[in-house]
Amino acid sequence: MIALTHVNYYDFKTYAEDQYIIFEDKIIEVGPMTDFVNQDYEVIEGMDQLVMPGLINGHHHIYSTFARGLILPFDPENFQEILDQLWWKLDGSQDLDNVYYSGIVSGVEGVKNGITTIIDHHASGLDIKGSLETLKKAICDEVGQRGIFCFECSDRFDIDACIEENLSFAKKYQTTKTAGLFGLHAAMSLSEESLTKISKVIEDIPIHIHIAESHMDEDLSLERYGERIIHRLERHQLLKEKSLLVHCLYIDEDEAELIAKYKCTVALNVTSNMNNGVGLPDYNLFKRAGIPVIIGNDGIGSGIMPEWLNLNFTMHHRDLTPVKFGLGQVLEMVNQTYVYASSILGCKLGRIQPGYEADLLMIPYIPPTPMNKNNAFGHLCFGLANNFNPSYVWCGGKMILNHYKVKENLMDTYREASKSARQLWDRI
Structure with missing residues (x-):
C-alpha cells in the first residue's frame, strides 16, 4: 500500500x-x-x-496528434472545407501503425498533464478493423490510463466495417479500465441507409457523435431530410441513454428537450470551436433543458485544464458580461465529467x-x-x-x-x- x-x-x-x-x-x-x-x-x-x-478528457481525437506541424494546401471558406482540406485527409490516411504511435504520444502527454481517463472519438481510414484494440493497447495497456473508445462511422469509410468495429469492441471490453461507445462522425456524413443499418444492430450501446458543430450540419439536415439533426436521430432510435453529443452549437429548444428526454450528455470543446471559427455553445439553453454537460478538448491539445479556463472566458465573451457565467458553472461541468465517465466504466471516479x-x-x-x-x-x-x-x-x-x-x-x-x-x- x-x-x-x-x-x-x-x-x-x-x-x-x-x-x-x-x-x-x-x-x-x-x-x-x-x-x-x-x-x-x-x-x-x-x-x-x-x-x-486524475483528470478526464471528455472528448478527444487521438488521431489528431499527427496533425502537429503538418502543412497542407489550406484555404477553407467554411467548416466543410476545413474537414475536406485537413481532417479528412489526415484520418482517412491512417493505418494501425499511426493509430498505435499517436496513442502513445497522446497518452504520455496526457499523463504529464494529469489526465488518467480519455474518452476518444477515433477514425483511421486505411485500417478500421482492430483500430480500437490498438488504441486500447497504447492508452490502457502501455501508458496505463483508462479509455472509452469508439470508431466514427461515416459514409467516407466502409460503413459495415465501422459498425463491426464499434460492436465488437463495445461487447468485448467492458471493464473499469476500458469501455466502448458507438461512434458516429456526424449526421451530415451518414446517409439514411447507414443510419438504418446502425439502428438495427446497435441495441442499447450509447452513441458518441458530433452534433451541429457548424450551422452547416443543421442546414444540410433540413435540406436533405426536412428535419433537424436530433429529430433525425430520434426517428432512427439512436438517442440512447448516456449517449455523448458533442458541441451542439446550433440545436434549438425542441432538440434540447429531446436530448434531456433521452438522458443524453453534451460535451463542450470551446477552444476547438474558436479555432474553427464556428461559434460558441449556448450554455443557458442546456441549463434550461436540464442537460448534463461535460468538457473535452476535441483533440486540440494534450491537457484539459486550459479548457476549463477557456470555457469561462468564452462564455463571458458570448454573453458580453462576466456575471452570467462563472467558475461555478465550470466546476459543475468538471464534476459532471467524472459522473459520466464513472457511469460508462462502472466505477467511482x-x-x-x-x-x-x-x-x-x-x-x-x-x-x-x-x-x-x-x-x-x-x-x-x-x-x-x-x-x-x-x-x-x-x-x-x-x-x-x-x-x-x-x-x-x-x-x-x-x-x-x-x-x-x-x-x-x-x-x-
Missing part, C-alpha cells in the same frame, strides 16, 4: 490541509496527519504538494474518499493567498491551469508518472513516433 503524507488535497468538493492518503487500487483511508500511523506503507512525502483526482478509484495526481503548489474549499477551484484555474506540471500520477493505484517522468520504455516508443508520422504525411 502507498501512503501520501503531509499533502493538501482538493477533489472539487473538499479541500483539506496536512493530510495523509492511503491507497492500493482504490483509496483506503484519508485523514489528518495527526492520526497517521505508519504500517510499513510505501511512503511518499508530499509537503507543499496538492493532490487531486473524481473524489478522494475511501472506495473511490486511486486515480490521483500530485502537483507542487504553495498557495500564495489563503486557500479553502470555497476558492480552491479559482486557485486551480488562475494559479495552476497555465503551468500544470504534476510530479506524480497514479491510475488505479499504479504509478504512471514518477517524479515528472513516465517509464523509459514508453519514452523510447515516443521517440519512434515521428517515423510513423512521416509515413502518414508522405501518404497524404
Whole structure:
C-alpha cells in the first residue's frame, strides 16, 4: 500500500490541509496527519504538494496528434472545407501503425498533464478493423490510463466495417479500465441507409457523435431530410441513454428537450470551436433543458485544464458580461465529467474518499493567498491551469508518472513516433 503524507488535497468538493492518503487500487483511508500511523506503507512525502483526482478528457481525437506541424494546401471558406482540406485527409490516411504511435504520444502527454481517463472519438481510414484494440493497447495497456473508445462511422469509410468495429469492441471490453461507445462522425456524413443499418444492430450501446458543430450540419439536415439533426436521430432510435453529443452549437429548444428526454450528455470543446471559427455553445439553453454537460478538448491539445479556463472566458465573451457565467458553472461541468465517465466504466471516479478509484495526481503548489474549499477551484484555474506540471500520477493505484517522468520504455516508443508520422504525411 502507498501512503501520501503531509499533502493538501482538493477533489472539487473538499479541500483539506496536512493530510495523509492511503491507497492500493482504490483509496483506503484519508485523514489528518495527526492520526497517521505508519504500517510499513510505501511512503511518499508530499509537503507543499496538492493532490487531486486524475483528470478526464471528455472528448478527444487521438488521431489528431499527427496533425502537429503538418502543412497542407489550406484555404477553407467554411467548416466543410476545413474537414475536406485537413481532417479528412489526415484520418482517412491512417493505418494501425499511426493509430498505435499517436496513442502513445497522446497518452504520455496526457499523463504529464494529469489526465488518467480519455474518452476518444477515433477514425483511421486505411485500417478500421482492430483500430480500437490498438488504441486500447497504447492508452490502457502501455501508458496505463483508462479509455472509452469508439470508431466514427461515416459514409467516407466502409460503413459495415465501422459498425463491426464499434460492436465488437463495445461487447468485448467492458471493464473499469476500458469501455466502448458507438461512434458516429456526424449526421451530415451518414446517409439514411447507414443510419438504418446502425439502428438495427446497435441495441442499447450509447452513441458518441458530433452534433451541429457548424450551422452547416443543421442546414444540410433540413435540406436533405426536412428535419433537424436530433429529430433525425430520434426517428432512427439512436438517442440512447448516456449517449455523448458533442458541441451542439446550433440545436434549438425542441432538440434540447429531446436530448434531456433521452438522458443524453453534451460535451463542450470551446477552444476547438474558436479555432474553427464556428461559434460558441449556448450554455443557458442546456441549463434550461436540464442537460448534463461535460468538457473535452476535441483533440486540440494534450491537457484539459486550459479548457476549463477557456470555457469561462468564452462564455463571458458570448454573453458580453462576466456575471452570467462563472467558475461555478465550470466546476459543475468538471464534476459532471467524472459522473459520466464513472457511469460508462462502472466505477467511482473524481473524489478522494475511501472506495473511490486511486486515480490521483500530485502537483507542487504553495498557495500564495489563503486557500479553502470555497476558492480552491479559482486557485486551480488562475494559479495552476497555465503551468500544470504534476510530479506524480497514479491510475488505479499504479504509478504512471514518477517524479515528472513516465517509464523509459514508453519514452523510447515516443521517440519512434515521428517515423510513423512521416509515413502518414508522405501518404497524404
